[in-house]
Amino acid sequence: MTTDKNDTKTKIMDTAEGFIVQGGYNAFSFRDIADAVGIKSASVHYHYPTKADLVSAVMARYTESFSIQLPDPTDESLDPKIMINGFIDGFKAKIVDQRDMSLCTMLTSNKPILPEAVCVELAAFYQLILDWLTQVFMRLNEATEKIGFMQASQLLACLHGASILVQGTNQPDFFDHALSDFRSRYL
Amino acid sequence: MTTDKNDTKTKIMDTAEGFIVQGGYNAFSFRDIADAVGIKSASVHYHYPTKADLVSAVMARYTESFSIQLPDPTDESLDPKIMINGFIDGFKAKIVDQRDMSLCTMLTSNKPILPEAVCVELAAFYQLILDWLTQVFMRLNEATEKIGFMQASQLLACLHGASILVQGTNQPDFFDHALSDFRSRYL
DNA sequence: GTCTATAATTTGATAGAC
DNA sequence: GTCTATCAAATTATAGAC
Numbered sequence: 001m002t003t004d005k006n007d008t009k010t011k012i013m014d015t016a017e018g019f020i021v022q023g024g025y026n027a028f029s030f031r032d033i034a035d036a037v038g039i040k041s042a043s044v045h046y047h048y049p050t051k052a053d054l055v056s057a058v059m060a061r062y063t064e065s066f067s068i069q070l071p072d073p074t075d076e077s078l079d080p081k082i083m084i085n086g087f088i089d090g091f092k093a094k095i096v097d098q099r100d101m102s103l104c105t106m107l108t109s110n111k112p113i114l115p116e117a118v119c120v121e122l123a124a125f126y127q128l129i130l131d132w133l134t135q136v137f138m139r140l141n142e143a144t145e146k147i148g149f150m151q152a153s154q155l156l157a158c159l160h161g162a163s164i165l166v167q168g169t170n171q172p173d174f175f176d177h178a179l180s181d182f183r184s185r186y187l
Numbered sequence: 188m189t190t191d192k193n194d195t196k197t198k199i200m201d202t203a204e205g206f207i208v209q210g211g212y213n214a215f216s217f218r219d220i221a222d223a224v225g226i227k228s229a230s231v232h233y234h235y236p237t238k239a240d241l242v243s244a245v246m247a248r249y250t251e252s253f254s255i256q257l258p259d260p261t262d263e264s265l266d267p268k269i270m271i272n273g274f275i276d277g278f279k280a281k282i283v284d285q286r287d288m289s290l291c292t293m294l295t296s297n298k299p300i301l302p303e304a305v306c307v308e309l310a311a312f313y314q315l316i317l318d319w320l321t322q323v324f325m326r327l328n329e330a331t332e333k334i335g336f337m338q339a340s341q342l343l344a345c346l347h348g349a350s351i352l353v354q355g356t357n358q359p360d361f362f363d364h365a366l367s368d369f370r371s372r373y374l
Numbered sequence: 375g376t377c378t379a380t381a382a383t384t385t386g387a388t389a390g391a392c
Numbered sequence: 393g394t395c396t397a398t399c400a401a402a403t404t405a406t407a408g409a410c
Contacts, residue, residue: 008393023300026213029385043394045387101296108355109288109296113210126355150364153352157365161348165340168295168313177337178344181372195375216403230376232405 009047011037017058021100025055025110025118052115055107059121062103063128070128073135080140081187087133088159088179095163096172104129105160129156140186151186158182196234198224204245208287212242212297212305239302242294246308249290250315257315260322267327268374274320275346275366282350283359291316292347316343327373338373345369 004010015036019028030051034041048054070087071078094102107114107122114122133152138145162178191197202223206215217238221228235241257274258265281289294301294309301309320339325332349365 023213023297024211026210027297027300030387031384039393040395041386042388042396046393049387051386104355105351106296108351109293110210110214111354113214122355130356150367153361153364154368157345157348157352157361159348160351161344161346164292164295164347164351165344167298168291168309169317174340174344177340180337181341181368185368217405218402226375227377228404229378229406233375236405238404 008037008039008043012044012047012054013058013061016054017062017103020055020058021103021106024106025051025114052117055115056117056121059103059107059118059125063121063125066125067128070132073132073139080136083136084133084140084155085187088155088183091159091163092175095159095166096175099166099172101163101167102160105163108160137186155182195224195226195230199231199234199241200245200248203241204249204290207242207245208290208293211293212238212301237302239304242302243304243308246290246294246305246312250308250312253312254315257319260319260326267323270323271320271327271342272374275342275370278346278350279362282353283362286353286359288350288354289347292350295347324373342369 012033015033016028018036019032022028030041030044033054034044037044044054048057069090071083073080073083091102094100104122104125107118111119111122130149130152133155134145134148136148137143137151137155138148141147141151143151158178162175165174165178166172199220202220203215205223206219209215217228217231220241221231224231231241235244256277258270260267260270278289281287291309291312294305298306298309317336317339320342321332321335323335324330324338324342325335328334328338330338345365349362352361352365353359
């Protein structure tokens with residue numbers, strides 16, 4: 001089965017993603033991955049020759065999973081308000097419940113030291129998310145693309161910032177504090 | 188002179204801060220510092236025995252410099268609106284003009300892998316900034332501490348998030364986009 | 375206060391056996 | 393696909409001369 005969720009490649013990516021959201025690109029080694037998965041580091045290199053390959057794959061999978069889960073923003077049968085709230089709740093689940101930073105926030109903070117291949121995947125993620133949010137906000141507020149894009153930027157900044165604040169203060173309440181005005185205005 | 192701004196300790200801290208805001212705690216070595224300052228790594232260890240000592244000192248200096256620059260929030264002769272705008276502009280200068288993340292944002296994202304001593308300094312920074320912002324917002328909106336604290340949280344999240352977005356997209360405009368609603372509502 | 379020298383460990387990565 | 397073995401380089405840190 002090519003879509004086996006328990007094969008070694010998947011386990012490696014899951015483990016890598018876990019390490020990255022904890023401390024970033026430089027905070028783990030191939031041996032860390034190998035130990036966690038229960039294989040040797042040479043076997044990790046067999047699946048992902050270089051660290052850039054591995055982290056690129058993790059980031060690409062992250063984008064892909066968003067791409068699959070996000071509903072079609074032009075689907076008239078869907079309420080844009082519910083779409084945005086679903087997006088926020090998904091983010092909150094990661095930040096507050098799992099107490100992790102998002103992969104996107106973490107890798108973005110490491111951008112100046114990231115291999116080019118990872119930066120490309122990161123840029124693809126931003127493109128996907130900002131496009132989607134822009135389209136949903138355009139419908140929500142019957143607004144121009146420019147306005148929709150501004151609101152998308154605001155929400156994305158709010159979410160990034162909320163995750164930093166929760167991490168920095170250890171107080172999950174900061175997530176809802178940071179989002180409260182945005183929610184009461186648009187949602 | 189104990190306040191010499193060009194002594195070796197200061198050069199080391201300046202260099203370390205530059206490296207940290209680029210890639211975080213794990214993205215530089217004592218040799219990187221030594222090369223940039225023009226000494227040997229053993230000499231860096233003479234001034235700061237461990238990496239935890241060095242980064243703690245950098246973070247403590249950062250907090251201290253904020254502490255000195257922030258005006259007294261209870262000074263009735265000062266306009267709270269101007270105080271907040273000054274705070275935002277100072278942040279913007281670092282993010283947009285220097286194209287760096289703030290030291291606080293960067294180290295917070297690395298928090299799970301930070302030595303305890305650095306976490307202590309980071310917590311002290313959050314305490315200082317949130318207290319100051321809370322007091323200024325209480326005056327600005329003649330609000331309770333709870334409300335002031337909520338607005339302080341929102342602004343701080345916005346600023347953190349804006350810096351991530353600017354970094355991730357390479358578009359400085361995101362800073363003002365992310366802040367626009369906050370500005371038009373309170374400032 | 376800075377240096378040389380070096381220890382002990384970790385890192386990303388490869389060669390080749392099974 | 394996983395292993396053992398290994399490499400070259402880098403890492404944090406220390407000892408001791410000047």
